[in-house]
Amino acid sequence: MIEFHLNGRSGLSPYQQLVQQVRHALRLGLLREGDQLPKVKDVVAQLAINPNTVLKAYRELEHDGLVAARPGVGTFVTATLNDGSNAALGALRHDLVRWLSRARKAGLDEESIEALFTTTFRSAAQEDIA
Amino acid sequence: MILRAQGLGRKYGRRRALADCTLDIPAGHVTGLVGPNGAGKSTLLNLAAGMLTPTEGIIEVCGGRPGSGTEQLAKVGFVAQETPTYAGLTVAEHLHLGAQLNPGWDNALAYERITRLGLDPAQKAGKLSGGQRAQLALTIGIAKRPRLLLLDEPVAALDPLARREFMQDLMESVAEHGLSVVLSSHLVADLERVCDHLIVLMDSRVRISGEFDELLATHFRLTGPRRDVDTLPRNQQVLSVSHTDRQTTLLVHTSEPILDPAWSVSPVTIEDLVLAYMSRPQTRPALEVLR
Known part of the structure; x- marks a missing residue:
């Protein structure tokens, strides 16, 4: 089971934040197939948010095929985003670790590394679209 | 629709507290009513509760006319500004009164709530803190099991912690009992989390109304x-x-x-x-x- 939290300054609406937190937990393996998501009533009581917000987030996750609602029981994880079986993952991580140490040696601090990654990631994504 | 108003207005002598108000609020929503002081928020809520009668136009709440009788009163809960309670009565006496006056009263729910909130049934309401008094008023509003709960600035006088607890409890009841809520507030940040429908009142008129x-x-x-x-x-x-x-x-x-x-x-x-x-x-x- 995971616990949700809301960040008032994130720029994302509460419902988007809930969706993102579930996806993130799936990716990190904190949530696995068969796990139950917090009950709507509990999320609502914990965060003091509108029940429709939680329902909307769960509906979107269901639409994405990540969870399924069992009426009267709860909402359960049906898929995973943590594809640990992908053979390429290990090699990619290895490359990334080497790249990171090169970036540090070149004098980049954490902030610059993140900025470099984000801008490169974005421009590459834009080229893909174009 | 849980609330419909058409050309609704209310005058006090020559002063218009609310004018030409046309609204449709679907059931199952938590509606935030915002606007500066004197914009007509309390007037609208009092009209919906049946505490005031309109001087023009019509208003329909839960399919009936506000203030039209006991059946209508049972459908609508109203917590007025500053969450009024009877200072000389104990918490238990408030709940007893609630049980006597409301046909659909859920006594188990009322006692479960005050126990959870740590309110002493023997305590006089006059001795409660602002947050506790607000929680008592909310308990009565919820235990009445209305279809629509109207709240006029329920958290204005509360500290951030009490405000949070109040909103948590309110949202839990919305999730559990599926009641509709209309609440007025100055605290837009609070509304952003709890509401999914918005009404902005300015100078006695509706400026905008719609789903978030x-x-x-x-x-x-x-x-x-x-x-x-x-x-x-x-x-x-x-x-x-x-x-x-x-x-x-x-x-x-x-x-x-x-x-x-x-x-x-x-x-x-x-x-x-x-x-x-x-x-x-x-x-x-x-x-x-x-x-």
């Missing part, structure tokens, strides 16, 4: 090179404008996509919307479209 999702999908902030507002397409209704020597920033309402590549378009928050509608000058009466 729909409002957020039809309002945008545009920034771009400086330009005259009169050159904008007709379907873009401008809510606020600011210029620097080179740049123009607009908040617009439109149901059409924004095609002009000169603008960079960003989404707005509910707080942006509320502030824009509250500070919008009176000289541009173009909001009828939005009702």
Whole structure:
């Protein structure tokens, strides 16, 4: 089971934040197939948010095929985003670790590394679209 | 519809507290009612509760006319401003009174709530803290099991912790009992979390009313090179404008996509919307479209 939290300054609406937190937990393996998501009533009581917000987030996750609602029981994880079986993952991580140490040696601090990654990631994504 | 108003108005002598108010609030929503002091929020809530009668127009709540009898009273809960309780009566006496006056009273729910909140049934209401008094008033409002709960500035006098607890309890009841809520508040940040429907009142009139999702999908902030507002397409209704020597920033309402590549378009928050509608000058009466 995971616990949700809301960040008032994130720029994302509460419902988007809930969706993102579930996806993130799936990716990190904190949530696995068969796990139950917090009950709507509990999320609502914990965060003091509108029940429709939680329902909307769960509906979107269901639409994405990540969870399924069992009426009267709860909402359960049906898929995973943590594809640990992908053979390429290990090699990619290895490359990334080497790249990171090169970036540090070149004098980049954490902030610059993140900025470099984000801008490169974005421009590459834009080229893909174009 | 849980609440419908058509041309609703209320005058005190010659002063209009509410004018030409036309609203449709669907069931199952938590509606935030915002506006400056004296905008007519309390008047609207009192009209819906049946504590006031309209001087013009009609209002229908849960399919009936407010104040029309006991059946109507059972359907609507009302927690007035400053969450009034009887100072000389104990918590238990309040609940007893609630049980006597409300046919659908859920005594188990009432006691479960005050136990959970740590309220002593033998305590006089006059000795409770502001937060506890608000929780007692909310308990009575919820235990009555109404279809619609009206709350007038329920958290205004509470500290942040008590406010949070109050909202948590309110939302839990909404999730559990499926009741509809209309609450007025100054605290837009609170409303942003708990509400999914918005009404902005200004100078006794409804400036805008609608569901959050729909409002957020039809309002945008545009920034771009400086330009005259009169050159904008007709379907873009401008809510606020600011210029620097080179740049123009607009908040617009439109149901059409924004095609002009000169603008960079960003989404707005509910707080942006509320502030824009509250500070919008009176000289541009173009909001009828939005009702």
